[in-house]
Amino acid sequence: MQIASPLINELQCGERLNHAIEHGRRGEFALLLAMLSQDARDMAQFTLGEEGTVDAKLRRQFELPPAQTLVADVADDSLVNNGGEFHELGLRGFALQQALKPEALVTRGPISVTMLDALNNTDPLCKSRYLEPQHPALPEIPHFNDRLSGQLALAQRMAQA
Incomplete structure (x- = not known):
């Protein structure tokens, strides 16, 4: 089962955590906690809000062009x-x-092969952070045999020319 967007902090759960504690549903409470991000920077109290990143604030303050x-x-x-x-x-x-x-x-x-290997071994939240909205899905890495046959076909075309 694929989730539409991963849970990042407890604000996305709304009242579900409170209701799970109130009604004694330990399984639901444990599942919701397990789905939250493990990174402390994702907690609600550490979000930057409307200002954006530090780099964006400094660029606005000093009127710098885009990098x-x-x-x-x-x-x-x-x-x-x-x-x-x-x-x-x-x-x-x-x-x-x-x-x-x-x-x-x-x-x-857009993405190097070594980074694709690393992203395939990470959680969905980490993938979505790296890929950003402009790259919604990971491209497929061709199998070794497909690469080999492609190189062989290229070598044969070069030999004929």
Whole structure:
């Protein structure tokens, strides 16, 4: 059975914890406690509220632009490539374009293979935190035989060309 969203803190349970204690339903109470996050930072008293993260507060306070993206997804349509400006306008044109629209430091797929292995061994709350709303499901890792057959087919196509 898949749950729609994992329980994070006791505020999401509402009155269910109180009713379970009041009516002596120890099993339901234990189940609700087991479903809560084990991380102390998720407790209701430690939430930041409306302000957001410390980084966002500092950016607003000092009126800083958004941070340069460190890793870009290859499949993303909004990928910035300033290589053409370097060839057309030279180093100064490239530097100007990089200042206006900086490209990411590293361009690769959305999730590395080692991180996928780690995420497959974590709880759903940890997965949802890492993946964020823009990546709702984990991509499937191809089986070793599928990778091997794909490489063999690529090698045969390269040999024919």
